[in-house]
Amino acid sequence: MSDHRNLFNRVWDLHTVRTLPNGQTQLFVGLHLIHEVTSPQAFEILRDRGLKVSCPKQTVATVDHIIPTAGQARPFQDNLAEQMMSAIERNCDEFGVTLLNLDDNRQGIVHVVGPEQGLTQPGMTIVCGDSHTSTHGAFGSIAIGIGTSNVAQVLATQTMFLRRPKVRRVIINGDLAPGVYAKDVILYIIQQLGVEGGVGYAYEYAGSTFDAMSMEERMTVCNMSIEGGARCGYINPDEKTVEYLRGRPFVPDGEEFDRAAAWWLSMASADDAEFDDEVVFDASVIEPTVTWGITPAQSVGVSQQLPNVRDCAPGEQKLIEEAIQFMGLAEGSPIEGTKIDVAFIGSCTNSRISDIREAAHVVNGRSVADGVKAIVVPGSQLVREQAMDEGLHEVFETAGFEWREAGCSMCLAMNPDKLQGREVCASSSNRNFKGRQGSPTGRTLLMSPAMVAAAAINGRVTDIRQFEVAGV
Amino acid sequence: MSNTEIKTVTGTGIPLMFDDIDTDRIIPARFLRCVTFDGLGEHAFEDDRQQDPGHPFNQSQYQTASILVAGRNFGCGSSREHAPQSLMRWGIRAIVAESFAEIFFGNCGSLGIAAVCAGRDDLKILADAVERDPSIRLTVDLQTLTATAGDNSVSVEMPDSVRDALVTGEWDFLAQLLSAQDQITAHSATVPYLNGFSS
Numbered sequence: 278m279s280d281h282r283n284l285f286n287r288v289w290d291l292h293t294v295r296t297l298p299n300g301q302t303q304l305f306v307g308l309h310l311i312h313e314v315t316s317p318q319a320f321e322i323l324r325d326r327g328l329k330v331s332c333p334k335q336t337v338a339t340v341d342h343i344i345p346t347a348g349q350a351r352p353f354q355d356n357l358a359e360q361m362m363s364a365i366e367r368n369c370d371e372f373g374v375t376l377l378n379l380d381d382n383r384q385g386i387v388h389v390v391g392p393e394q395g396l397t398q399p400g401m402t403i404v405c406g407d408s409h410t411s412t413h414g415a416f417g418s419i420a421i422g423i424g425t426s427n428v429a430q431v432l433a434t435q436t437m438f439l440r441r442p443k444v445r446r447v448i449i450n451g452d453l454a455p456g457v458y459a460k461d462v463i464l465y466i467i468q469q470l471g472v473e474g475g476v477g478y479a480y481e482y483a484g485s486t487f488d489a490m491s492m493e494e495r496m497t498v499c500n501m502s503i504e505g506g507a508r509c510g511y512i513n514p515d516e517k518t519v520e521y522l523r524g525r526p527f528v529p530d531g532e533e534f535d536r537a538a539a540w541w542l543s544m545a546s547a548d549d550a551e552f553d554d555e556v557v558f559d560a561s562v563i564e565p566t567v568t569w570g571i572t573p574a575q576s577v578g579v580s581q582q583l584p585n586v587r588d589c590a591p592g593e594q595k596l597i598e599e600a601i602q603f604m605g606l607a608e609g610s611p612i613e614g615t616k617i618d619v620a621f622i623g624s625c626t627n628s629r630i631s632d633i634r635e636a637a638h639v640v641n642g643r644s645v646a647d648g649v650k651a652i653v654v655p656g657s658q659l660v661r662e663q664a665m666d667e668g669l670h671e672v673f674e675t676a677g678f679e680w681r682e683a684g685c686s687m688c689l690a691m692n693p694d695k696l697q698g699r700e701v702c703a704s705s706s707n708r709n710f711k712g713r714q715g716s717p718t719g720r721t722l723l724m725s726p727a728m729v730a731a732a733a734i735n736g737r738v739t740d741i742r743q744f745e746v747a748g749v
Numbered sequence: 750m751s752n753t754e755i756k757t758v759t760g761t762g763i764p765l766m767f768d769d770i771d772t773d774r775i776i777p778a779r780f781l782r783c784v785t786f787d788g789l790g791e792h793a794f795e796d797d798r799q800q801d802p803g804h805p806f807n808q809s810q811y812q813t814a815s816i817l818v819a820g821r822n823f824g825c826g827s828s829r830e831h832a833p834q835s836l837m838r839w840g841i842r843a844i845v846a847e848s849f850a851e852i853f854f855g856n857c858g859s860l861g862i863a864a865v866c867a868g869r870d871d872l873k874i875l876a877d878a879v880e881r882d883p884s885i886r887l888t889v890d891l892q893t894l895t896a897t898a899g900d901n902s903v904s905v906e907m908p909d910s911v912r913d914a915l916v917t918g919e920w921d922f923l924a925q926l927l928s929a930q931d932q933i934t935a936h937s938a939t940v941p942y943l944n945g946f947s948s
């Protein structure tokens with residue numbers, strides 16, 4: 278039987294329980310990840326209705342958003358954060374859900390922990406009350422962010438309802454130039470397709486550029502699918518996926534692993550799979566990319582200038598003007614050389630061991646510029662331990678960076694890590710929205726971890742390609 | 750179990766004709782430090798309001814509004830249901846926008862907020878009408894798929910699945926999903942990774 282389906286449709290069909298009367302699909306959920314911010318109200322709904330967690334084994338919780346990354350002694354100084362911690366502890370205990378808490382070295386940012394533990398596997402449906410759930414698509418799963426009402430539905434039924442999206446293949450072929458990272462690739466895609474371009478679509482990232490990426494780089498790409506409007510993005514599983522998963526705690530071993538690997542690979546899109554849409558880009562034109570505005574699409578190559586408002590499409594001018602004004606930058610001016618106050622290396626986009634190694638490589642033997650506050654926040658306790666085994670924390674600390682505990686930290690600043698006033702932050706995170714990093718007037722420049730490291734050293738946005746890197 | 754049928758929403762309007770309004774602006778993250786959604790209403794657009802005294806959510810003539818008229822890609826960003834919750838608790842019952850981010854749109858559906866799309870020119874007609882006369886009554890009619898302000902009526906769009914759910918009051922999705930318990934159990938027995946990957 279010929280089967281022209283792409284991975285998305287294969288996984289979707291496999292998980293379809295039924296079509297609801299309103300035409301949406303009731304979809305079985307393979308893995309439900311939970312964190313402290315979007316779950317308390319969902320557990321409350323269960324309590325109100327006298328319901329249980331339907332599949333506690335398919336449900337795993339961790340804490341990441343509100344925890345401090347320095348001084349984690351309980352009770353937390355922030356009383357509201359402490360209440361949320363107590364709530365998730367009580368909820369997981371009462372409903373029989375595994376909680377990777379602060380005293381468990383498996384704790385970390387939910388989208389770092391899932392893959393690290395081997396919870397995330399190809400061919401699954403994965404949901405979490407968090408929009409960056411798209412990260413898990415790097416393994417060839419359907420991974421989508423959901424709201425709190427949906428979290429309650431999944432807890433109670435292990436299913437959710439959704440309209441089947443269309444699938445767009447985003448093809449990029451070719452080698453990335455030195456100094457160009459996965460982060461630059463996804464920032465470029467969003468710049469080209471816009472923050473709304475992916476609405477109604479799942480993105481399949483395909484082509485030799487993605488084939489050549491490590492699993493961690495693939496996660497960085499899929500992570501930011503949502504910033505381009507696509508609720509999920511994925512990359513077909515291959516041998517790298519299989520090798521990444523081998524030996525991870527939640528992955529089967531022995532013969533069952535072989536069966537698993539064969540099944541995972543069988544879920545990949547057919548060679549002649551059909552797509553609703555296709556776009557093609559060329560890897561060689563992608564530069565190290567930096568955002569200058571207040572949406573992740575407002576970016577330029579580091580050697581380029583901000584737009585001139587009058588050259589932009591009439592419908593865009595208002596937004597661009599607002600962004601330039603908020604950022605305190607000048608239209609038509611180069612982004613390189615923009616002075617920064619804070620450098621943040623962390624978040625579910627770029628806090629894995631490879632990101633920390635890249636940044637350490639740049640920092641090694643240098644010092645953070647005067648007046649710049651620089652912090653490194655590993656994505657999980659295990660990433661942190663690994664980095665410390667490699668001595669990377671010393672590289673950072675010697676240079677003047679703070680070396681923190683695992684958590685979301687300054688990515689969204691629901692915890693003590695926040696910008697102050699009008700500070701400008703070079704950030705390896707994923708959102709440059711107004712106020713995102715905790716100060717209503719704070720300003721965020723998104724870029725790769727290596728570029729953040731270089732900006733920390735020079736105190737200004739710096740082209741990593743012109744930055745001489747000493748060996749670690 | 751059924752909820753209230755939502756066929757029309759009528760009330761005064763509030764214009765917010767900007768594009769790419771993200772969820773961090775609707776409800777800044779520090780207000781997510783809560784275990785219930787109570788009290789989120791007063792913090793809707795808190796930071797934007799602080800920085801802009803002229804922000805519509807600051808203006809007295811719009812304080813009783815229940816229909817928000819917005820731009821393109823409204824509600825982009827995070828999955829936080831706190832965003833539509835804060836708007837709802839502020840008093841918003843319907844949103845007419847050029848387009849919505851998907852998770853935000855889904856969250857509106859879960860809460861019974863009528864989120865409909867309209868063309869840019871039509872939105873401008875509605876927003877202008879509200880600005881001219883903040884006391885003008887707007888109606889979003891999900892049966893005729895129109896939005897009306899005084900003499901002006903424009904057509905709006907909403908996917909059938911969501912519209913039917915609101916109009917018939919069948920938007921308690923939890924109850925619907927629960928009703929398929931046997932099918933869910935049967936289905937889980939067919940999922941390879943839950944069954945030792947044996948075929």
Ligand code: SF4
Nearest residue numbers: 409624625685688689
């Ligand atoms: S690191 Fe940032 S984007 Fe990722 S889960 Fe945490 S807050 Fe969300």
